[in-house]
Amino acid sequence: MQNRVISRKDLASFVDDLIKTKSAGEVIGIKAQGNKFNFGPLASAAELRLDYDISLLPPKKYFFPQTETVLKYEVGKTPKVEAVAAEKPLCIIGVHPFDIRGLLLFDAVYGGKEPDPNYFLKRNKAIIIGVDCLSPNPKSFAASMGTNITEEGFDLMLTDLGGDYFVTVGTNKGHNLINKAKTREAGAPDLEKRDKVRKEAEKKYQVSLKMKKEEIPALLDATWESKLFKDRSETCFSCGSCVMVCPTCVCFDVQDEMALSLKGGERYRRWDGCMLTEFASVASGENFREHKEQRFRHRMYRKGKYLVERYKYLGCVGCGRCASACLAEIASPAETYNLLKEAK
Amino acid sequence: MKPRVAFFDFTGCEGCQLEVLNFNLEIVDLIGAVDIVEFREASSDHSDDYDIAFIEGSQTTDRDVERVQKIREKAKILVALGACSCTGGVNALKNRFSMEENLKVVYGDSAKLYSTIPTRPTSAYVKVDVQIHGCPPNRNEVISLVKCLLTGKKFEQCHNPVCVECKLAENICAFERGEFCLGPITRGGCNAVCVTGGRKCWGCRALVDEPNVNSEKEILKKYGLTMDDMMLQFKLFNGALEVSK
Amino acid sequence: MVMQLTAKQSIHLPRTAELIRVEKLSDREKVFEFKFDDGKELGQKPGQFVEVSIFGVGEAPISVTSSPTHKGSFELAVRATGGVTNKLHTLDKGAKVGIRGPYGNGFPLDTLKGKDILFVAGGIGLFPLRSLINYVMDKRSDFGEVNTLFGCRSPQERLFIGQLAEWDKSKDMCFLETVDRVPDDEWKGNVGVITTLFPKISFDPKKTYAIVVGPPIMYRFVIAECLKKGLADDHIIMSLERRMKCGVGKCGHCQINGLYCCQEGPVFTYAQVKSLKEAV
Numbered sequence: 001m002q003n004r005v006i007s008r009k010d011l012a013s014f015v016d017d018l019i020k021t022k023s024a025g026e027v028i029g030i031k032a033q034g035n036k037f038n039f040g041p042l043a044s045a046a047e048l049r050l051d052y053d054i055s056l057l058p059p060k061k062y063f064f065p066q067t068e069t070v071l072k073y074e075v076g077k078t079p080k081v082e083a084v085a086a087e088k089p090l091c092i093i094g095v096h097p098f099d100i101r102g103l104l105l106f107d108a109v110y111g112g113k114e115p116d117p118n119y120f121l122k123r124n125k126a127i128i129i130g131v132d133c134l135s136p137n138p139k140s141f142a143a144s145m146g147t148n149i150t151e152e153g154f155d156l157m158l159t160d161l162g163g164d165y166f167v168t169v170g171t172n173k174g175h176n177l178i179n180k181a182k183t184r185e186a187g188a189p190d191l192e193k194r195d196k197v198r199k200e201a202e203k204k205y206q207v208s209l210k211m212k213k214e215e216i217p218a219l220l221d222a223t224w225e226s227k228l229f230k231d232r233s234e235t236c237f238s239c240g241s242c243v244m245v246c247p248t249c250v251c252f253d254v255q256d257e258m259a260l261s262l263k264g265g266e267r268y269r270r271w272d273g274c275m276l277t278e279f280a281s282v283a284s285g286e287n288f289r290e291h292k293e294q295r296f297r298h299r300m301y302r303k304g305k306y307l308v309e310r311y312k313y314l315g316c317v318g319c320g321r322c323a324s325a326c327l328a329e330i331a332s333p334a335e336t337y338n339l340l341k342e343a344k
Numbered sequence: 345m346k347p348r349v350a351f352f353d354f355t356g357c358e359g360c361q362l363e364v365l366n367f368n369l370e371i372v373d374l375i376g377a378v379d380i381v382e383f384r385e386a387s388s389d390h391s392d393d394y395d396i397a398f399i400e401g402s403q404t405t406d407r408d409v410e411r412v413q414k415i416r417e418k419a420k421i422l423v424a425l426g427a428c429s430c431t432g433g434v435n436a437l438k439n440r441f442s443m444e445e446n447l448k449v450v451y452g453d454s455a456k457l458y459s460t461i462p463t464r465p466t467s468a469y470v471k472v473d474v475q476i477h478g479c480p481p482n483r484n485e486v487i488s489l490v491k492c493l494l495t496g497k498k499f500e501q502c503h504n505p506v507c508v509e510c511k512l513a514e515n516i517c518a519f520e521r522g523e524f525c526l527g528p529i530t531r532g533g534c535n536a537v538c539v540t541g542g543r544k545c546w547g548c549r550a551l552v553d554e555p556n557v558n559s560e561k562e563i564l565k566k567y568g569l570t571m572d573d574m575m576l577q578f579k580l581f582n583g584a585l586e587v588s589k
Numbered sequence: 590m591v592m593q594l595t596a597k598q599s600i601h602l603p604r605t606a607e608l609i610r611v612e613k614l615s616d617r618e619k620v621f622e623f624k625f626d627d628g629k630e631l632g633q634k635p636g637q638f639v640e641v642s643i644f645g646v647g648e649a650p651i652s653v654t655s656s657p658t659h660k661g662s663f664e665l666a667v668r669a670t671g672g673v674t675n676k677l678h679t680l681d682k683g684a685k686v687g688i689r690g691p692y693g694n695g696f697p698l699d700t701l702k703g704k705d706i707l708f709v710a711g712g713i714g715l716f717p718l719r720s721l722i723n724y725v726m727d728k729r730s731d732f733g734e735v736n737t738l739f740g741c742r743s744p745q746e747r748l749f750i751g752q753l754a755e756w757d758k759s760k761d762m763c764f765l766e767t768v769d770r771v772p773d774d775e776w777k778g779n780v781g782v783i784t785t786l787f788p789k790i791s792f793d794p795k796k797t798y799a800i801v802v803g804p805p806i807m808y809r810f811v812i813a814e815c816l817k818k819g820l821a822d823d824h825i826i827m828s829l830e831r832r833m834k835c836g837v838g839k840c841g842h843c844q845i846n847g848l849y850c851c852q853e854g855p856v857f858t859y860a861q862v863k864s865l866k867e868a869v
Contacts (some may be wrong), residue, residue: 001368034516056514066512070601079685082600087594116599131864156444194790213715224866235559236530238552240504244511251841252599254834258375258491258645265645267601271512274841277554278503282832283649283671287807288845288867298844298867306847325511326520327528327563496679497646498672 001175004167004183011158011165014181017090020213022176024127028062030055036316037318039092050094050160053137054321058099058247059092060106063123064271070118070254071267080264087121095130097150097157098142099316100130100248104153105334108311109250116271126175130154134201140320141334144209147317159194171312184293207323210338216304223340224297232336233296234326236275241298242322242331248307248315251279266293274298296330303333346491350382350394351425352415354408355463356401360426363480367445377494395420396493399472402428402435402463402584409469411463416470421493425486427479427548429466432584436463439583460476463584472498477549479581482534502533505552506545510536518544524569526578529555548581590599596709600837603687604629608680614748616617619678620654620666623688625683631663631688634695634854635721636828640836641665641673642687643680650671652692652717652855665811666716666748679699692836693855696721696800696826705733709811711783711803712741715748717828717855718802727763734797735762740807742769744776759848764766765789783807787814794819801827808869812859824857829868 027044037052073081110119142148155174157165243249255273258265281287309313316333323332348532397419427433447455492499506527518525610622655664671680710718715763756764767779831843831850843850862868
């Protein structure tokens with residue numbers, strides 16, 4: 001598919017047009033929130049902050065909302081139950097490559113032999129307009145995880161070339177969409193410029209893995225007994241911040257909520273995470289990961305070993321959100337893996 | 345038969361009862377589901393016949409203690425509603441001074457006509473079946489409890505620190521705004537309402553099951569605060585709890 | 590827009606079933622017999638579990654205790670311990686619940702066919718194991734020699750007493766049981782933990798598969814006994830308990846290291862479990 005180049009001004013009109021016509025669904029974009037950034041409904045292109053580092057929550061929230069009703073029921077002699085799923089076509093602008101990789105992992109987990117319609121009804125309808133991350137977060141190590149760039153998972157991918165944006169076209173949907181905008185064909189010099197910009201951005205990452213990412217599973221295989229897990233988790237609050245902000249944390253809890261009329265109610269699911277104290281406990285009271293050290297280790301293994309063995313995708317995309325959110329400064333998988341390697 | 349519910353107020357601001365009244369439309373359903381036989385803020389009815397007793401406020405005189413013990417005898421289920429009843433709440437600030445001093449400051453020359461005892465949580469005097477934390481308590485949690493009582497479902501307190509709901513609410517961490525927040529060690533269930541409203545967590549819902557107080561101290565250092573800063577803040581709502589320095 | 594999903598689409602939608610029989614097993618345990626409203630069979634393999642819904646309360650994973658050779662209905666034996674199970678214990682005949690499943694791998698019937706079997710059940714570990722014991726008894730000629738060991742804490746905690754008596758009398762299996770301790774003199778049987786029964790039985794370790802289900806603490810000791818008797822790692826089969834919330838490998842709660850108890854389990858061989866640090 002033919003890549004394009006679009007000027008800042010024309011990109012703004014393109015986005016404003018999408019907002020006005022809703023032709024690609026409701027337009028969601030990356031915006032400033034205080035001195036941070038977050039995804040939200042876009043009122044105008046002027047709100048877009050494509051120069052951002054990370055959003056407070058990853059865009060997974062649009063396909064796997066924090067809380068989502070999955071069943072509605074009436075109780076009584078013959079209960080009536082129906083499964084429900086909310087859906088809404090969305091066009092999400094400003095998704096970074098590492099977050100796109102996060103969504104690809106989600107697709108794998110929520111797909112499989114029993115795909116989850118609550119996720120896919122939303123996901124399949126969405127248009128993803130990505131943007132290359134040129135000002136990485138100080139805690140991010142996406143370059144080490146190979147997720148600073150992605151060749152898949154987007155309809156369009158923007159790269160800020162200074163004056164103009166390079167538009168990498170990923171799908172037919174993306175092609176048809178950008179065709180409506182005023183653009184010019186991208187030539188070889190533009191492509192060269194895009195790749196140069198990406199290369200330069202790669203140098204800006206301040207945290208890096210001291211090994212190849214492919215070596216992480218083997219490293220973990222050899223370090224289960226390491227006392228580093230205990231030492232490092234000593235200051236853990238079990239507050240769950242790291243798992244709540246993570247673009248690859250897929251886990252949820254399921255709860256029932258009865259209406260006060262007691263005639264019926266809803267079953268909903270809500271984000272949950274393995275760093276929280278009750279996550280692995282069963283009704284009899286047994287907690288299979290009772291100590292924070294066990295939970296801390298489990299998370300590191302899940303990100304670095306279990307998921308890649310199961311789904312071919314590493315469970316960490318190196319965005320740096322967990323490390324930014326962790327008050328105890330212990331959440332960064334890269335730091336733990338580096339320390340494990342050093343201690344070996 | 346509908347369960348008979350009574351609200352009893354002790355030392356406190358009665359804000360918990362107002363919060364219950366604030367249910368808006370749900371209050372109609374609530375009234376339909378239960379018989380409210382005692383509720384000072386909303387009704388002049390009085391009755392000694394009840395199944396579920398909500399205790400609001402803390403017991404700060406010997407008379408209070410006797411009264412709550414009598415309520416316990418009659419109630420099938422006793423609920424400590426709000427911070428004052430659950431942890432002593434703001435009332436426990438007086439525990440920092442001698443009782444004589446407190447009486448003198450409040451009642452001046454008439455101090456000798458009154459008596460007072462140090463503030464302790466209701467659970468110090470009677471068995472408390474359920475605690476609904478918070479100043480004020482979260483109305484959804486109260487409704488959820490009532491539903492549990494009506495359906496026989498076990499009421500589960502939130503086990504997570506406030507941080508979970510704070511992240512779900514997409515807040516910027518209060519620490520990043522330069523505030524010292526008790527969210528990481530405070531029991532959630534409040535939807536992080538204070539941080540969402542631009543403030544910080546004051547710890548009104550008491551400590552989470554496994555609070556990492558040591559870690560909170562470490563963070564203090566990082567933000568240039570002292571242990572006294574933290575204790576001052578923590579004791580605003582939890583003065584009656586023993587927390588080691 | 591909110592879409593309505595069919596049972597085929599939603600991973601969360603249960604089928605409704607009617608409670609057709611309740612029987613008390615002990616102070617904390619009851620067995621419940623259910624029949625689907627749509628008249629269909631559960632179609633489970635022994636060792637699989639279902640998610641039981643009580644609308645307004647929640648969902649809980651429960652192993653199926655009846656054998657698939659029993660048609661028309663299925664049984665769940667349940668200890669009252671959590672929200673759903675306590676509520677379940679208050680239900681009477683005629684009540685409706687939701688059922689999802691069956692989920693999990695179940696016991697490896699193909700592997701077991703033609704082999705000698707040693708069943709070892711501790712306490713309510715008998716519940717999932719009973720589905721297989723009854724299956725084997727119903728298809729007795731498909732299997733070799735059968736030894737069954739059952740242990741619980743006290744005579745009061747014995748379960749399915751009528752069935753224990755049948756097995757005891759049966760010529761089709763050698764049945765032994767024990768209790769950890771006796772508060773009175775009425776108990777005339779064995780006393781001691783379940784491993785004390787091992788010296789009383791003999792089996793050919795080459796031809797035998799041990800199927801072990803019980804509390805986490807029991808596994809360590811029973812596995813050691815099995816190994817001592819010469820059973821190979823992959824001849825020791827166990828069923829593990831975890832918090833299987835969704836049953837379809839999404840919610841993450843039932844993970845044992847990298848495995849999902851609801852997908853690769855709940856039945857594992859000791860050969861598998863050995864490499865899993867978190868299993869037992």
